[in-house]
Amino acid sequence: MKQIKYAIIGQGRSGADIHAKYLTTDKDRFKMIAVADPLQERLNHAKKTYNYDDSVMLYTDYHDIFKHKDLDLIINASMSHQHYPIGMEILQNGFNVLIEKPLANKVQEVDNLIAAAKKTGKVFAVFQQSRFAPYYIQIKKVIDSGVLGRIIKITIAFSGFSRRWDWQTIDALNAGGLRNTGPHPLDQALRFLDYEGMPEVVCHMDCANALGGGDDFCQLIMKAPGRPVLEVEVSSCNPYSPFLYLVQGSCGGLKATTNRADWKYFIPSEAPVITLSEKPIARDDGGPAYCGEQLPWKEESWDLPPEHADLFITISSRFYSMLYNTLTEGMPLEVTPEQVRQQIAVTEECHRQHKARVAGKPAFFVLPAVYGNKIAAGRIKSAKVKKAVKKNSGKPVFKKADKKNSQTKKASKKSRYKVRK
Numbered sequence: 220m221k222q223i224k225y226a227i228i229g230q231g232r233s234g235a236d237i238h239a240k241y242l243t244t245d246k247d248r249f250k251m252i253a254v255a256d257p258l259q260e261r262l263n264h265a266k267k268t269y270n271y272d273d274s275v276m277l278y279t280d281y282h283d284i285f286k287h288k289d290l291d292l293i294i295n296a297s298m299s300h301q302h303y304p305i306g307m308e309i310l311q312n313g314f315n316v317l318i319e320k321p322l323a324n325k326v327q328e329v330d331n332l333i334a335a336a337k338k339t340g341k342v343f344a345v346f347q348q349s350r351f352a353p354y355y356i357q358i359k360k361v362i363d364s365g366v367l368g369r370i371i372k373i374t375i376a377f378s379g380f381s382r383r384w385d386w387q388t389i390d391a392l393n394a395g396g397l398r399n400t401g402p403h404p405l406d407q408a409l410r411f412l413d414y415e416g417m418p419e420v421v422c423h424m425d426c427a428n429a430l431g432g433g434d435d436f437c438q439l440i441m442k443a444p445g446r447p448v449l450e451v452e453v454s455s456c457n458p459y460s461p462f463l464y465l466v467q468g469s470c471g472g473l474k475a476t477t478n479r480a481d482w483k484y485f486i487p488s489e490a491p492v493i494t495l496s497e498k499p500i501a502r503d504d505g506g507p508a509y510c511g512e513q514l515p516w517k518e519e520s521w522d523l524p525p526e527h528a529d530l531f532i533t534i535s536s537r538f539y540s541m542l543y544n545t546l547t548e549g550m551p552l553e554v555t556p557e558q559v560r561q562q563i564a565v566t567e568e569c570h571r572q573h574k575a576r577v578a579g580k581p582a583f584f585v586l587p588a589v590y591g592n593k594i595a596a597g598r599i600k601s602a603k604v605k606k607a608v609k610k611n612s613g614k615p616v617f618k619k620a621d622k623k624n625s626q627t628k629k630a631s632k633k634s635r636y637k638v639r640k
């Protein structure tokens with residue numbers, strides 16, 4: 220069995236407590252050659268905790284790692300703002316690279332990394348290990364089976380209550396809740412959205428208790444044509460987060476935590492036949508009625524198998540199996556840089572909207588009718604938009620084109636709402 224010779228940059232919670240912790244248990248397939256961290260105490264602590272062999276080199280400057288020309292993989296688990304520059308350096312020095320999330324700050328950086336990997340012919344992978352989470356795989360299985368019918372909305376809430384005071388609250392270090400935690404639910408959400416283009420994104424962020432000023436509340440809604448609404452919450456202000464997943468479908472729904480999923484659905488052919496009534500409906504005794512029926516619900520559930528109780532080890536192991544196959548047999552990556560590029564595009568758009576709001580500017584470049592008289596024309600730079608807002612000032616924001624039109628599915632946004640003249 221080929222052993223992948225690897226080095227890790229960064230010996231923090233990720234570099235030591237996720238990557239080294241897993242890889243030192245998989246010595247048949249992975250051989251540690253070196254680790255780097257500017258903090259000597261981190262190197263010493265990791266060596267002691269995970270029993271690094273005496274042959275493993277400990278460096279305070281990650282550039283020393285590049286001296287090991289026979290490395291098969293360098294893992295970049297440095298701080299978030301270093302992922303792009305150090306990742307680029309690794310590729311340019313001719314090594315395969317695995318970069319921690321968040322991969323980058325901007326789509327342009329992802330494009331540069333993709334181009335560098337293409338140019339050097341090296342493997343460029345991103346550590347989005349939540350793709351292999353048992354609960355996610357189970358939820359996907361239920362949705363793909365079709366029992367829930369057409370999926371209307373998927374809500375994913377990676378939320379809890381906590382205060383933070385570390386560097387991962389500082390926006391300039393490519394941190395904040397959406398970039399720290401967001402890559403996990405976002406990666407999953409984008410798989411459910413299953414849309415290659417840029418989805419519509421509406422995002423609201425806030426900072427309640429994060430000392431660095433980055434977001435610790437983020438509410439994000441994504442939509443694409445013919446796809447369900449995807450709602451992602453990444454919040455540190457939610458002490459009562461009852462679920463991780465909530466799925467709504469035309470034939471039922473699902474709720475899930477990392478350990479358990481419950482879903483209920485009815486089979487349309489087994490349900491009572493219903494017909495549309497254009498007249499008020501009545502009970503048997505003639506009194507007014509509400510639509511009431513007994514649906515033949517079927518209920519199912521799933522529990523996390525005990526052997527997967529350590530979620531981090533389970534998903535790290537599955538991720539590294541995928542990467543091992545890519546490095547040894549050239550198998551395609553299941554988590555592609557192009558998929559992560561879409562995630563970064565969404566994150567970048569969320570931050571653009573947030574910055575615009577903080578600056579008191581409209582978050583969207585939309586028809587002035589959408590904001591209408593609620594926005595002071597003086598805040599809007601575009602002369603065309605200013606003129607339209609001024610014209611609409613003091614008048615209702617929307618004018619419905621006509622009732623009939625607004626109720627047909629075919630009615631476009633343009634025909635449903637007209638700027639009041």
Ligand SMILES: NC(=O)c1ccc[n+]([C@@H]2O[C@H](COP(=O)([O-])OP(=O)(O)OC[C@H]3O[C@@H](n4cnc5c(N)ncnc54)[C@H](O)[C@@H]3O)[C@@H](O)[C@H]2O)c1
Nearest residue numbers: 229230231232233234255256257281297298299319320321
């Ligand atoms: N995928 C996941 O589930 C997961 C979990 C935790 C953290 N992360 C990510 O891992 C990254 C690191 O986070 P963390 O929680 O380990 O942070 P941390 O603060 O615990 O560790 C970061 C480490 O990087 C080191 N470092 C700084 N500059 C360096 C340099 N030039 N060369 C080498 N090392 C350097 C620091 O000294 C520190 O030890 C973050 O981007 C975070 O988002 C991912």
